[in-house]
Amino acid sequence: MALLEVRDLTVVFQRKGEEPFYAVDGVSFDVEPGQTVGLVGESGCGKSVTSLAIMGLLPKRGAKVTGTVSYDGTDLLKLSDREMRDRRGRDLGMVFQDPLSSLNPVIPIGLQVTEVLERHRGLARKEAMIEAKNLLDKVGIPDPNRRLKEYPHQLSGGMRQRALIAIALACRPKLLIADEPTTALDVTIQAQILTVMKELVQDLGTALVMITHDLGVVAGLCDEVNVLYGGKVVEKAMRHKLFAEPRHPYTHGLLASIPRLDAAPGEKLTPIKGSVADNIPWTQGCAFAPRCPNALDICFTETPAEEEQLGRLLRCHNPVVPGTPAAEEVPV
Amino acid sequence: MSETLVSVQDMKVHFPIKRGVLLDRTVGYVYAVDGVDLEIKRGETYGLVGESGCGKSTLGRAMLRLNEPTAGKMVFDGQDFSALKGEELRKMRRRIQMVFQDPLSSLDPRQSVESILIEGLRAHDLDKSKEETGKRLRELLSAVGLPTTALRKYPHEFSGGQRQRIGIARALALNPDLIVADEPVSALDVSVQAQVVNLLEELQEQFGLTYLVIAHDLAVVKHISDRVGVMYLGGLVEEATAADLYAEPLHPYTRALLSAIPVPDPVVEDRRERILLAGDLPSPANPPSGCRFHTRCPWRQATRCDTERPVLREFKPGHKVACHYAEQIRSGEIQPHEVKPILVEEEGISPDIPLVGPASVTEALNP
């Protein structure tokens, strides 16, 4: 049994007088210790909602969460608020995209780290201080002794993100969920942070769920990749397989539309046409159908099921076949 | 076709840092742009890359005189654009347009698309007759790939990519020679980015435009540009053709930048050697002495680096670099070494917050 097993996770937002909105629609994946699982997709495809649902951080009112999230055998969705609070920080750590708004602005960094250490690991103040210093050191913050006394606004974006990772790691959680941890940072800083995260997974055997929109980050970091579209996983494969031969038209289209640093000069990009605004509801067919170059008639009438195809999980009626270009020239 | 359209000469923009409650005192300067020279030829795309806060946007805005430069000038098509005043300046603005990063905030939420597009025409007395204007608007919309029904809608009714198209149409409306695009795709979804990049390329061909494309994403810049300038802390550190820069980066910073960019290919990623830079970008309010990069440079030498600021010099035809030791680094004579990260003091100035003093004493006391 895997450390984290997410099965059929569904999050429905229901506002009064509005149609229910399926932000996450039957997502399943497993994470083993020492493994990194990626969730990729465009803005609004449900990545953050998935992570919040696992952490039990969605508002109780308005959001309906179904499915199971079993961590080490217990279903997190069935736990009470209190039990969940205990688990967060101790078993589950989370790193958010915006480090400034996830740190408390009026408390020094050091205290924010030691607080967690004292509460969850029962360390005394003195020990906690020493441990906090080690943690900051481990995530690559220079001169940790001094940084411990500083407030979040005195740190740069990269340093704040490291501090946040340090806090998330304070209790040596077995599972870390990182929601776009480097999106707000510069590439040189991103490289530093990703290196830190890679080391964590290798050295401590932490299970990592990496949420990002950047396929480049996924390519370097994740073992297994889940590509999300409109709240559903449309393709799930091991990293080498996914990038070498993307089979879902959406994955294929994404890869063809990214300018690559190592591309030959003059190479054209092939964008996916339209935008997520063109999606049709999943209940009606394939949400991607209006944008899909491979779409068949059946795609507009029948929801594709998640099936084991071509050595991976695919949700598609007409996958990209090796050798044929999927995306045709799209008029802009 | 190699006639110079834009020439920026020793451009500097220093923002004063003001402190004090009753009377503002200038306590220092943010050296956002600190001596940049560059030339853009007619019809080419010049790409400007660098980390956030290195002064790319400020340089672009200073060129358009949306910020007044502290020193230096920009010569546009043989005319000194920086010396123009009043009406003359306003008239000349027609020829230089800008596309902004945030497609929503750069469109006035209270204007319909029609009124957004007409505004520029009206400012330059170009909307002579109703029919002609109508025709022009339809042309513009079809050029950027929007339906004519868009005219009566408001910006909030469009998706991000469509909004950016509106911004591009607005810039095109006046038939400009130069378009400065500040992060034109960084706010867009990956699948939509490519549409806008392709659109920019097609429009360039169709209308013979010259672009200055500013972006932090080197892959995008490399794809779209003919020549690329790399900025670090207010100055250009390297300039070369896009292919040359990628094939043979000379400046240590460019090397680090190139090695840090993730490539969506696990095979490449697994093999890659990363040059990890230590620490953060120093504060532009307190830039390091000598070579601005010396606090983080893995090739840094004991002499010259921290005392003498390297000038941007021609290393080989069409490839300029600002490093004292570029030759030795290239030949391998100097090897990279470990760098201890240095504490960077945040000045408490965020690039996102315009530096505006408190409105009044009462506001300062109880914000």
Next chain:
Amino acid sequence: MATCRAATSCRVCWWFEQTLIVGVGATLIGLTGGLILGTLAGALGGWVDSAVMRLVDVMLSLPSLLLAFSIAAMFARPSQFTVILAVAIVQIPVFARLLRGSMLAQRHSDHVLAATALGVKKGAIVFRHMLPNSLSPVIVQSTLVLATAIIEAAALSFLGLGNPDDRIPEWGQMLGDVQNVFDTHPHLAAYPAICIIIVALGFTLMGETLREALDPKNRR
């Protein structure tokens, strides 16, 4: 006693009209003054901004009632108009500062930069882009100010600086009248108070509706 009660109820209605005149009048005049000062400061910046804002500081540093009191006392013959004017002047700095703040934010916004880059004339930028997009908070504020204006006007007339004509009653005067019988008939004081709450609430709702109506996101 019965006549007294009937008279009070009737006077409450009367008062309603008077209060409206004073409250709305004072708010409108204050708003206009504030708009002019705020626009000047926000649009021109530099020394104009500094000068206007220091003036605003001085006005804000005095207790508003005291300021209104002094202004009202400057007039030789108190009348309804002097009350309106006194209350209005007190409101000017509130509006001016609020508008100046949002104008400054607008001045650095991308769409204003875009208009500048298009070569749109400065005046057109201020009145077409900056001002309309800065008004929302001011409109909300004006509904709040209305309630304050009514109370301040009441205070002035309570202190005898209002309209001396006894036939045109105001809240302050009425409170003064009721004072004598407060022990036995406390509810008489409640009437004007309830009215003021209803009026203030009504205007707040109106302001909210107005703001929503002006919001382009609700336009089709």
